[in-house]
Amino acid sequence: MAGATSACIFCQIARSSTPTSLLHSDDRVVAFEDVNPAALRHYLVIPVEHIPTVRDLKRRAEDYTLVSHMLDVGRMLLQRDVPQSKQYRFGFHQPPLNSVNHLHLHCLALPFIPRWKHMKYLSLGPLGGFIEAEKLLDKLKPE
Numbered sequence: 398m399a400g401a402t403s404a405c406i407f408c409q410i411a412r413s414s415t416p417t418s419l420l421h422s423d424d425r426v427v428a429f430e431d432v433n434p435a436a437l438r439h440y441l442v443i444p445v446e447h448i449p450t451v452r453d454l455k456r457r458a459e460d461y462t463l464v465s466h467m468l469d470v471g472r473m474l475l476q477r478d479v480p481q482s483k484q485y486r487f488g489f490h491q492p493p494l495n496s497v498n499h500l501h502l503h504c505l506a507l508p509f510i511p512r513w514k515h516m517k518y519l520s521l522g523p524l525g526g527f528i529e530a531e532k533l534l535d536k537l538k539p540e
């Protein structure tokens with residue numbers, strides 16, 4: 398697997414070699430709680446494979462199905478755990494605004510707590526920022 402290193406904290410979590418408890422795991426993805434929650438509930442879904450950022454994804458079936466699987470898992474977990482939330486948001490930080498260089502889908506059950514945290518999850522249009530999962534899927538969908 399290209400680029401997988403023992404220094405990557407998310408690779409370690411995916412291999413269950415940390416105390417982080419997994420909310421979901423299958424052969425392609427794992428999910429766990431964000432250590433710095435920005436909302437009522439805040440989960441991360443990551444691929445088991447080390448893919449650094451959204452820039453490493455291409456318009457092809459393989460990447461499209463991976464991201465749509467990540468989104469399905471995130472939706473399933475939030476709907477199960479926080480059905481009372483009025484709004485969910487799912488998306489990715491684009492470099493250079495991403496924190497950890499291992500692809501991770503932010504799954505947020507709103508409201509943002511504290512409220513200013515929403516600033517971190519704004520789309521900045523052509524400048525990048527946060528990209529909604531649905532929008533990324535449009536970009537990856539094979540012709």
Ligand SMILES: [Zn+2]
Binds near residue numbers: 407
């Ligand atoms: Zn990694």
Ligand SMILES: [Zn+2]
Binds near residue numbers: 490495496501503
């Ligand atoms: Zn992030």
